[in-house]
Amino acid sequence: MSEISVWFGDLEFEEGKGEFEVVLLEKKEISVLKDRWLSLLNNQKNAGSIQKLSIFPNLVSIAIDAGFVNSSNEYYSLLRDVSIAVSRFQISSSLTDDKKIIQAVETLDDLNETVNHLSERLFEWYGFYYPELAFDEKFVSRVSETPEIAFESKMGAVPDSKDIVLLQSFAKDISNLNSQKSAIEAYIYEKMSSVAPNISEIAGVVLGARLISLSGGLKNLASMPAGSIQVMGAEKAMMKHLRSTAPSPKHGIIFSHPVLNTAPMRLRGKIARTFASSLSLAARTDFYAGKLNPDIEKKLTQKIGQIHKNDAQKQKKTASVKREDI
Amino acid sequence: MSEISVWFGDLEFEEGKGEFEVVLLEKKEISVLKDRWLSLLNNQKNAGSIQKLSIFPNLVSIAIDAGFVNSSNEYYSLLRDVSIAVSRFQISSSLTDDKKIIQAVETLDDLNETVNHLSERLFEWYGFYYPELAFDEKFVSRVSETPEIAFESKMGAVPDSKDIVLLQSFAKDISNLNSQKSAIEAYIYEKMSSVAPNISEIAGVVLGARLISLSGGLKNLASMPAGSIQVMGAEKAMMKHLRSTAPSPKHGIIFSHPVLNTAPMRLRGKIARTFASSLSLAARTDFYAGKLNPDIEKKLTQKIGQIHKNDAQKQKKTASVKREDI
Numbered sequence: 001m002s003e004i005s006v007w008f009g010d011l012e013f014e015e016g017k018g019e020f021e022v023v024l025l026e027k028k029e030i031s032v033l034k035d036r037w038l039s040l041l042n043n044q045k046n047a048g049s050i051q052k053l054s055i056f057p058n059l060v061s062i063a064i065d066a067g068f069v070n071s072s073n074e075y076y077s078l079l080r081d082v083s084i085a086v087s088r089f090q091i092s093s094s095l096t097d098d099k100k101i102i103q104a105v106e107t108l109d110d111l112n113e114t115v116n117h118l119s120e121r122l123f124e125w126y127g128f129y130y131p132e133l134a135f136d137e138k139f140v141s142r143v144s145e146t147p148e149i150a151f152e153s154k155m156g157a158v159p160d161s162k163d164i165v166l167l168q169s170f171a172k173d174i175s176n177l178n179s180q181k182s183a184i185e186a187y188i189y190e191k192m193s194s195v196a197p198n199i200s201e202i203a204g205v206v207l208g209a210r211l212i213s214l215s216g217g218l219k220n221l222a223s224m225p226a227g228s229i230q231v232m233g234a235e236k237a238m239m240k241h242l243r244s245t246a247p248s249p250k251h252g253i254i255f256s257h258p259v260l261n262t263a264p265m266r267l268r269g270k271i272a273r274t275f276a277s278s279l280s281l282a283a284r285t286d287f288y289a290g291k292l293n294p295d296i297e298k299k300l301t302q303k304i305g306q307i308h309k310n311d312a313q314k315q316k317k318t319a320s321v322k323r324e325d326i
Numbered sequence: 327m328s329e330i331s332v333w334f335g336d337l338e339f340e341e342g343k344g345e346f347e348v349v350l351l352e353k354k355e356i357s358v359l360k361d362r363w364l365s366l367l368n369n370q371k372n373a374g375s376i377q378k379l380s381i382f383p384n385l386v387s388i389a390i391d392a393g394f395v396n397s398s399n400e401y402y403s404l405l406r407d408v409s410i411a412v413s414r415f416q417i418s419s420s421l422t423d424d425k426k427i428i429q430a431v432e433t434l435d436d437l438n439e440t441v442n443h444l445s446e447r448l449f450e451w452y453g454f455y456y457p458e459l460a461f462d463e464k465f466v467s468r469v470s471e472t473p474e475i476a477f478e479s480k481m482g483a484v485p486d487s488k489d490i491v492l493l494q495s496f497a498k499d500i501s502n503l504n505s506q507k508s509a510i511e512a513y514i515y516e517k518m519s520s521v522a523p524n525i526s527e528i529a530g531v532v533l534g535a536r537l538i539s540l541s542g543g544l545k546n547l548a549s550m551p552a553g554s555i556q557v558m559g560a561e562k563a564m565m566k567h568l569r570s571t572a573p574s575p576k577h578g579i580i581f582s583h584p585v586l587n588t589a590p591m592r593l594r595g596k597i598a599r600t601f602a603s604s605l606s607l608a609a610r611t612d613f614y615a616g617k618l619n620p621d622i623e624k625k626l627t628q629k630i631g632q633i634h635k636n637d638a639q640k641q642k643k644t645a646s647v648k649r650e651d652i
Contacts, residue, residue, distance in 0.1 A: 084480050092483035095454050100489070103451045107496070110447050114440050121436050125429045128421050154410050157418040163426070166513050170433070173506050176499050187492050 006059055007037050007082065008068050013057075020057060022066040033078075034085040041086075097195040098218040104188045105206075105213040111181045118174050126167055129156040140178070144171035197292040198282035202275075202300060207256055211279070214253065222287035229283075230254065230276035254279070259304060267311055274303050332385055333363050333408065334394050339383075346383060348392040359404075360411040367412075423521040424544040430514045431532075431539040437507045444500050452493055455482040466504070470497035523618040524608035528601075528626060533582055537605070540579065548613035555609075556580065556602035580605070585630060593637055600629050 003012050008028075012021040025032060060072050069075045123135045126143055130153040133139065142149065188209050192200045196218060199208035214232050215221040221229070231238055233252030241248040251272040255261055263271050278300040285293050329338050334354075338347040351358060386398050395401045449461045452469055456479040459465065468475065485493075511532070518531045522544060525534040540558050541547040547555070557564055559578030567574040577598040581587055589597050604626040611619050 088479075088481055088484070091454075091457075091481060095483040100454075103454070107447050107451065110444060114444065118436060118440065121433050125433065128425075128429070131417075153414075155414055155417060157421040158414070162513065162516075166509055169509060170506055173499070173502050176502060180496055180499050183492060183495060187488065190488075 005040060007033060007040065007079070008059075008063055009066070011057060011062065020062060022062060022068075024066055024068050028068065028078075030078075030081055030085050033082045034089060037082060037086050038089065096217075097191050098212050101188060101191050101195065101209050102213040102217065104184050104191070105209045108181060108184050108188070111177055111184070115174060115177050115181065118170075118177075122167065122170055122174060125170075127156070129153060129159040129163065129167075131155050140171050140174045144168060144175045196283070196286045198285045198296055199279065201292060201294075201297050202278055202282045203254070203257060207253065210253055211283075218283065218287050222283040224280065224283070226273070226277040226280040229279050230272050251276075263308075264311070267307055270307050271304055274300065274307065278303075331366060333359060333366065333405070334385075334389055335392070337383060337388065346388060348388060350392055350394050354394065354404075356404075356407055356411050359408045360415060363408060363412050364415065422543075423517050424538050427514060427517050427521065427535050428539040428543065430510050430517070431535045434507060434510050434514070437503055437510070441500060441503050441507065444496075444503075448493065448496055448500060451496075453482070455479060455485040455489065455493075457481050466497050466500045470494060470501045522609075522612045524611045524622055525605065527618060527620075527623050528604055528608045529580070529583060533579065536579055537609075544609065544613050548609040550606065550609070552599070552603040552606040555605050556598050577602075589634075590637075593633055596633050597630055600626065600633065604629075 002014075003010055005011075009022055009024040012023070013019065025036060060075050063069050063075050064071070069078060119140050120135075122143065123133075123139060126133065130149060132153060132155055133142075133149070185206070189205050192205045192209055196208055196212065199211065199221075202208070203211065211229065211232065212218055212221055215224060215229075224232075231249050231252045232254070234249035235252075237246070237249035240246045250269045251260060254272065254275060257275065259275055260268055260271055278296055282296050285291075285296065328340075329336055331337075335348055335350040338349070339345065351362060386401050389395050389401050390397065395404060445466050446461075448469065449459075449465060452459065456475060458479060458481055459468075459475070514535050515531050518526045518535055522534055522538065525537065525547075528534075529537060537555065537558065538544055538547055541550060541555075550558075557575050557578045558580070560575035561578075563572070563575035566572045576595045577586060580598065580601060583601065585601055586594055586597055604622055608622050611617075611622065
């Protein structure tokens, strides 16, 4: 007696006999059949026992004989529905939250570029009517909210109402894109705190999301050596270093973090190494444990404090040596 | 007796005497003073008579003595206001409608690029949840109007409500940009029919606006030889032709017109030449006369009809020759 499992039940058979005993599933529901299918996929040992059979059983007639379906039409239609349900489940489970983060970060970058570009265009056009206006952060919202400001200009051309209506609605569109940016940032924030609490704690949400995006996913980031994380985003400088005598890059996109960009030049290499190794630990913790471990951040702060302390002592020593020189 | 004109009136003086008779303007209003200033600017002959004077008159004290102003403070404050009014008038008059068209066309191009880019991004993201959805013209509006369609998918991941809210508002922003495109097109349409009725008649509004934009203004377009209009937008191919043995380009952006892009290859060079010379005539008529001259379009249609007719006869002849060959 051997047994093989198929999507609608188990077949028991005796070698050489060519006859089957069928044990059907209890319920003929798509969700039940889908789960069975998935468990069969995870449990590939059946494939072996099927290959041992001399003749492959005719599953359609077995299903009809056992009363599982009434016709081959019903068999194939049910098979189709179940296999679609299986695909959809697989697609859903492959769409992990880090994939969503990647998509959101890329969209955020697109929107940043778009908003900057269109704001410049609006500024140029609006400048016909109000050349005194400064191009700052609030420029777009000022135009979209108070179109009359063009009429207050002392230097610009006198606008007609149509010009102003057009420019105002253009400014409103740009404002909407700005709000969309905030909505996407909030989305990233939420996903990051559930998927990558440790990375978020160390790097901040946006930089953390960018690191996940650049590496292609949390799993990839978790398996990267700290040195790669350190120079991620500086691939061009890295290639130049490998090709020529240019110095190796000290940091990639992690430079956007204040811990690096506010540090004195001479300490940046050291801090970047320390920071990247904490990031690497944070990524592994996020991927394998999935919970916030506050120790990582605590230790990082300690180490960076130590780097600054050592540096201060060294600077003092150098200064006193210089004084003795005089 | 000579006379010199200044911004607040006329000064009559006798050579050698050093005394002035002052005739003030009737009204001390900024708009009146501005107009006088502009007429003085257009009428530079006064500059000559001032240079003839041995001592330049002290205009401030003359204005006070004549009762035009009460103090030097009032004199300079009025002078400042009038000169600002003059500048603003000059800026307004330099902002001709063709400059507005250029700005609008460039913005339209920006928006086209933006809308395409963001739509692709939305399509990629939305595809997580609805991979079956086709990327066509109505894709964005379908997503922005009926977000539930993602739940109808049989293949995509199952979205949660937050995903859908975000994607829907993103789609709405893109739809708004699309409406903005239409508004700008309407603006271009209106300006073109008043500024360039002949170009619009021959080339259509958008192509016409692009020609004005590429040439830098209606005046430039009107002064261009027809051959330059013919290849405008094909500068790269033109440079290649001048540099090497590549053939000269037959047409630039004018190719987007149906008269060219629906014509058989063998006629395109001829038609492009004819079309461009009508465009050049239309540009000159728009710039110098400013009124629609329906004859230009009529003659163009005639000439192009003739080109097609001649070609048909030639083709017939060739065909009959071929038949005789057999």
